[in-house]
Structure formats: structure tokens, C-alpha cells
Amino acid sequence: MASHNVSKRRKAKDPIKTFKRLLSFIFVRYKLLLPIVFIGIMLSTGARLGMSVFLEVLIDEYITPLVGVSDPDFSSLISALFIMGGIFLAGVIGTLTFNLLMVSISQGTLRELRDSMFSHMQKLPLSYFDSNTHGNLMSRYTNDTDTLRQFITQGLPQMAVSIVTIVGVFTTMLILSPHLTLVAILTVIINLVVVRKVVGLSGKNFSRQQETLGKTNGYVEEMISGQKVVKVFCHEEEAKAKFDELNDKLCQHSTDAHRYANILMPIMINFSHIQYVLIAITGGILYINGIGALTLGTIAAFLQLSRTLAMPIAQISQQLQSIVKALAGAERIFDLLDQEVEADKGSVTLVNAKYEDDKLVETEERTGILAWKQPQPDGSFNYTELKGDIRLNNIDFSYDGETPVLHNVSVHAKPGQKIALVGATGAGKTTISNLINRFYDLDDGKIRYDGININDIKKADLRRSLGVVLQDTSLFTGTVKENIRFGKLDATDEEIYEAARRSQADSFISMLPDGYETILSEESSNLSQGQRQLLSITRAQLTDAPVMILDEATSSIDSRTEAIVQRGMDELMKGRTVFVIAHRLSTIRNSDKILVLDQGRIIESGNHKELVANKGAYYQLYKGSSNSFDEANFDEADAL
Numbered sequence: 243m244a245s246h247n248v249s250k251r252r253k254a255k256d257p258i259k260t261f262k263r264l265l266s267f268i269f270v271r272y273k274l275l276l277p278i279v280f281i282g283i284m285l286s287t288g289a290r291l292g293m294s295v296f297l298e299v300l301i302d303e304y305i306t307p308l309v310g311v312s313d314p315d316f317s318s319l320i321s322a323l324f325i326m327g328g329i330f331l332a333g334v335i336g337t338l339t340f341n342l343l344m345v346s347i348s349q350g351t352l353r354e355l356r357d358s359m360f361s362h363m364q365k366l367p368l369s370y371f372d373s374n375t376h377g378n379l380m381s382r383y384t385n386d387t388d389t390l391r392q393f394i395t396q397g398l399p400q401m402a403v404s405i406v407t408i409v410g411v412f413t414t415m416l417i418l419s420p421h422l423t424l425v426a427i428l429t430v431i432i433n434l435v436v437v438r439k440v441v442g443l444s445g446k447n448f449s450r451q452q453e454t455l456g457k458t459n460g461y462v463e464e465m466i467s468g469q470k471v472v473k474v475f476c477h478e479e480e481a482k483a484k485f486d487e488l489n490d491k492l493c494q495h496s497t498d499a500h501r502y503a504n505i506l507m508p509i510m511i512n513f514s515h516i517q518y519v520l521i522a523i524t525g526g527i528l529y530i531n532g533i534g535a536l537t538l539g540t541i542a543a544f545l546q547l548s549r550t551l552a553m554p555i556a557q558i559s560q561q562l563q564s565i566v567k568a569l570a571g572a573e574r575i576f577d578l579l580d581q582e583v584e585a586d587k588g589s590v591t592l593v594n595a596k597y598e599d600d601k602l603v604e605t606e607e608r609t610g611i612l613a614w615k616q617p618q619p620d621g622s623f624n625y626t627e628l629k630g631d632i633r634l635n636n637i638d639f640s641y642d643g644e645t646p647v648l649h650n651v652s653v654h655a656k657p658g659q660k661i662a663l664v665g666a667t668g669a670g671k672t673t674i675s676n677l678i679n680r681f682y683d684l685d686d687g688k689i690r691y692d693g694i695n696i697n698d699i700k701k702a703d704l705r706r707s708l709g710v711v712l713q714d715t716s717l718f719t720g721t722v723k724e725n726i727r728f729g730k731l732d733a734t735d736e737e738i739y740e741a742a743r744r745s746q747a748d749s750f751i752s753m754l755p756d757g758y759e760t761i762l763s764e765e766s767s768n769l770s771q772g773q774r775q776l777l778s779i780t781r782a783q784l785t786d787a788p789v790m791i792l793d794e795a796t797s798s799i800d801s802r803t804e805a806i807v808q809r810g811m812d813e814l815m816k817g818r819t820v821f822v823i824a825h826r827l828s829t830i831r832n833s834d835k836i837l838v839l840d841q842g843r844i845i846e847s848g849n850h851k852e853l854v855a856n857k858g859a860y861y862q863l864y865k866g867s868s869n870s871f872d873e874a875n876f877d878e879a880d881a882l
């Protein structure tokens with residue numbers, strides 16, 4: 243059980259490239275809003291600087307001249323204060339604007355990213371899911387997008403504000419007094435050295451904290467989904483002990499991380515006090531000695547500016563960690579988006595057809611006849627009726643390109659024939675069904691469907707022509723009816739009821755509290771294993787495909803339900819070409835051809851009678867010397 247939190251937090255491999263890509267992703271979508279955000283940032287920081295500088299004007303031009311005047315005229319002072327109020331208001335509007343806009347931009351960007359990821363994920367080949375755990379994929383939708391949200395909403399604008407502020411403050415300081423600027427720069431340098439050290443210590447512990455947090459969450463998730471197993475094996479104590487260990491570690495790392503993070507602000511504040519005092523003393527000395535043409539207003543404005551400086555420096559230092567984390571997240575998201583989609587060069591499609599003067603022609607109506615429409619080099623089309631003739635020719639296959647799983651497998655299933663695949667676990671039975679579906683590409687050999695190479699058939703149309711019942715009966719949250727309709731989205735209610743009647747599911751569905759409208763809970767835990775199988779069979783029944791790929795369930799269900807499931811399966815197989823991964827003797831015996839697989843090779847093939855007469859591997863299996871056949875049928879086997 244993989245957890246989405248167990249994913250490793252690593253640094254982005256090429257942060258600059260990822261950063262540029264992220265910015266352009268945002269920029270392309272918000273060409274109009276981003277300039278407004280920038281104007282907001284400029285207004286906000288400009289107003290802060292303006293207010294500091296205005297202090298100089300206020301003191302030197304409006305307050306000092308009034309000192310000692312017997313009948314002072316405050317009107318100009320009042321209008322100056324109004325101007326200051328105006329600047330303040332502009333700053334507030336700027337700050338509000340960019341902050342609010344950034345929320346919409348970040349949420350919109352995340353929605354787009356999630357959307358792109360999900361639609362891209364639907365097009366990825368199954369091999370991608372084989373090599374990436376569910377947890378790893380999930381983390382891109384949860385952890386990675388969350389770090390990005392923080393970065394886009396807070397990190398990005400804060401960085402912009404901080405940089406604009408620092409540049410603005412230093413420029414203004416230089417204009418006001420180069421001498422005092424020197425003092426400010428000196429204290430900032432000392433400040434930076436200390437801050438870097440503290441941020442480094444805190445960052446290291448934050449990484450540890452995140453890693454342990456991931457492990458702890460993953461463990462809790464596993465324990466929740468595995469509660470039944472924990473209880474069955476009385477593992478409650480051990481489970482608790484392991485959790486305590488993780489929890490203690492998490493507490494330790496979090497305490498260390500926050501200890502350093504929490505002393506950062508007091509350090510910054512105290513430094514800004516020291517800087518304030520130093521600038522005040524230096525300013526006083528320079529003023530008294532008449533150096534640098536300083537006025538009282540300049541010193542006051544300078545002191546105010548020096549206070550403005552502390553915050554952006556602290557913020558940049560603090561944001562650096564979150565930027566690194568966010569870019570690592572962005573890289574993982576882009577990595578998913580960059581995965582090559584399932585290739586489909588197929589040009590043969592499946593269409594409704596009818597016979598006109600013994601010739602097959604395409605039609606819009608549902609005639610009950612389907613045909614493969616093959617484009618010809620001269621631009622015309624060739625139509626072949628869909629019959630369900632499947633031929634595997636010398637198939638070689640491996641999942642990883644190295645370890646062979648199937649060797650030289652050949653079989654011909656004529657329309658309506660039933661082919662049983664038998665063999666020990668891991669022999670390659672499921673793999674054969676995966677290849678007919680084109681879930682994976684062959685290493686060598688060909689599979690032909692009605693004489694057409696399946697690689698030439700459009701994947702969606704190929705899959706439409708195949709009905710599948712897997713052992714793993716995936717049902718989704720929704721009503722029973724919606725789950726059955728998965729088999730054919732445009733099916734009418736009547737078609738659904740008919741399919742359920744034929745697959746023997748109708749009687750149990752009508753006994754559910756709301757019948758076909760009963761909502762299946764998460765993981766359909768309100769249904770029994772057998773009932774889930776019946777729904778899965780109904781779904782395949784509804785597709786009414788000429789070829790069925792069935793995986794007979796081995797899970798233990800009670801014999802009455804098993805008999806019903808079996809009847810449903812038998813009904814499903816009627817009149818179709820069937821590949822069945824067979825476990826029940828009755829299915830195997832009634833098959834037209836049985837393929838006995840061993841380590842990816844067909845070691846025997848023929849019908850039941852022939853194979854029994856052969857007295858080979860099948861005969862051994864059949865006699866019950868192996869457990870490969872369903873034990874429930876052993877009696878039946880002996881009776882034969």
C-alpha cells in the first residue's frame with residue numbers, strides 16, 4: 243500500500259528551467275491580470291517608500307518652519323497630511339488588489355494544472371502505471387499542487403514585493419544620504435550572514451520534518467485501510483508502537499525546525515533596532531558636524547526607510563526554502579505532463595453497416611451489424627464485417643523489454659469459439675488478454691482481428707469490440723444503474739434491465755433498498771464479492787461485444803452465488819468468441835480449445851478430450867495433482 247505522502251521530496255533538477263516554464267504557464271493564461279498585479283505591487287511598495295520620503299518633506303518643509311512661529315498657519319501642513327493620506331490609500335488599494343488577484347491566479351493555475359494532469363493521465367499507457375505507484379501519482383495532485391499553491395499565492399508576490407522594496411529603499415537611501423547608506427549596507431551584510439545560518443539550520447530540519455510527516459501519514463493511511471488485517475492478526479500493539487516511534491521523530495524534527503524558524507524574527511527585529519540606533523547616532527554626528535548636508539527630515543526619513551528594509555530581507559530568506567520545495571513539486575507535475583501518451587497509429591474504425599445488394603455499406607442507423615472501415619491507398623474504404631475472428635501469430639512479449647513473459651504464442655479463435663487459458667500462476671494468461679486489448683505493444687509477432695492487424699485498428703474502436711470481465715471488479719461511486727451503464731454510455735434503461743436479467747444480476751439488484759438506483763458506497767463495500775462479479779458481468783453483457791475476455795474469479799463465494807455467477811458467465815459467452823482465463827472445470831471442458839501455458843509458452847493445446855487422451859501436463863492438472871483448477875470442482879473431475 244503506497245501512500246501519497248511517502249513520495250520523496252527532492253530538489254528540482256533544473257530549477258531555473260522549471261521556474262521559467264511555470265511562469266510561462268501562468269503568464270499565457272493570465273496575460274491581462276498579471277500586469278495589474280504588477281501595478282498593484284508597485285503601488286504598494288511605492289506608497290511605503292513614498293511615505294518614508296514624505297516624512298523628510300513633512301519635517302523640513304512644513305513642521306520645522308512652524309517651530310517658534312507665534313501664530314503658525316497649519317493649512318499647508320494639513321494639506322500635506324492629506325497628500326500623505328492619499329499615498330497611504332493608494333498603497334492599501336495596491337496591496338489589496340495584488341493579493342486578491344493572486345488568489346484567483348493561483349487557484350486558476352492549479353485548476354488548469356490538475357485538469358491537464360488528469361486528461362493527460364487518461365491517455366498514458368498502462369506501462370506508466372506499472373512503473374509508478376498510485377501514491378506517487380496521487381502526491382502530484384495533493385502535496386505538489388499544495389506547495390505550488392503556497393508559492394504562487396504567497397511566495398511569488400512576496401518575492402516581487404521584497405525585491406522591488408529592497409531596490410527602491412536602497413535607491414532612495416542613496417539619494418537621501420550616501421554616508422548613512424554605507425552604515426545601512428554594513429548592518430545588512432552582517433544581518434544576512436546570521437540569517438543565512440539560521441535559515442540553513444531551520445531548512446535542514448524542515449526537510450526532515452516533511453520526510454517524517456510523509457512517513458507518518460503513509461503509515462496512518464496503511465493502518466486505516468488495513469484495519470481488518472491488523473485486527474485479524476492482533477497487531478494493534480505493534481501498530482501503536484511503530485506509530486509512536488514515528489510520531490516522536492516527527493515531534494523532534496518539527497520542534498527543531500520551528501525553534502530555528504521562530505528565533506529568526508526576533509533576530510531580524512533586534513538587528514533592525516541596532517541598525518536604527520547606529521543610523522541615528524551616525525546621522526546625529528554627521529548633522530552636528532555639518533557633514534553630508536543632512537537635515538533632521540532626512541535623518542527621520544532614513545530611519546523610517548531602514549525599518550522598511552528588515553522585512554523584505556527576512557522574507558526572501560524565508561521564501562527560499564519554499565521556492566525550492568515548490569519548484570520540485572512543479573517539476574514532478576511537469577514530468578507527468580511530459581510523459582508520452584499511448585501511441586495510436588490505428589486508422590481502422592468500427593462503424594454501423596448494412597448489406598446493399600450483398601455489399602457491405604456504412605450507415606448512420608444502428609443495424610446490429612458492425613464493420614471495420616479500412617482506408618485504402620486510393621482514398622476509398624474497405625468494409626469488413628465484425629465477426630470476432632482472433633488470431634495470435636508467434637507472439638513474443640516482455641513488460642520491461644528484458645524479461646520475456648510470452649514466447650512464440652500462437653492461437654486461432656474462430657468466431658464463436660471458446661478458448662480456455664489454463665496454467666499455473668504467473669504463466670502469462672492475463673498477459674495474453676492484455677495484449678489482445680492493446681494495453682501493451684508486442685515485441686514480436688502479430689495479432690489479427692477479422693484478418694486486420696490490431697495495431698492498425700484505432701484503440702478505442704478495438705476496445706469497443708471487446709467485452710472484458712476482470713477478476714478485479716472495479717465499481718465506482720454512483721448508482722447500480724450508472725455502474726452498469728459504464729459498459730455502454732448510450733444504453734437505454736430497458737437495455738440495462740435486459741442485460742441484468744441475462745447475467746442473472748436482476749434478482750439481487752431488485753432486492754437492494756433502492757433497486758437499480760441504490761448508491762454503491764466507496765469501494766462498493768455494501769455489495770458482496772459475488773454481487774460485484776454479477777455487476778461486472780452485466781456491464782460486459784451490455785457492451786454486447788462479439789469477443790469476450792473473461793477472468794473467472796477464484797475468490798471464494800458461496801456455492802449458491804457461485805452457481806448464479808457461473809450461469810451469468812455462460813450466458814455472456816453464448817455466441818461469442820471467448821478467451822477465458824479458466825479456473826472451473828466445467829468452463830474448461832466446454833471450451834473448443836484449451837491452451838496450457840507454462841512460463842509463457844503454450845505447452846499443450848487441444849480440446850478436453852484430446853488433452854486428456856494425451857496424458858500430458860493438462861491430464862496431470864486435471865487429475866488434481868496440481869491445485870490449478872478450482873478445488874470446488876475436484877469432485878466433478880473425479881466423477882468423470
Ligand SMILES: Nc1ncnc2c1ncn2[C@@H]1O[C@H](COP(=O)(O)OP(=O)(O)OP(=O)(O)O)[C@@H](O)[C@H]1O
Binds near residue numbers: 372641647671
Ligand atoms: N504489469 C506488469 N509488469 C511487469 N511484469 C508483469 C506485469 N504483469 C505481470 N507481470 C509478470 O508477467 C508474468 C505473467 O503474469 P500474468 O499476470 O500474465 O500471469 P497469469 O498466468 O495471469 O497469473 P495469475 O493466474 O496469477 O493471474 C509474471 O511473471 C508476472 O510477474
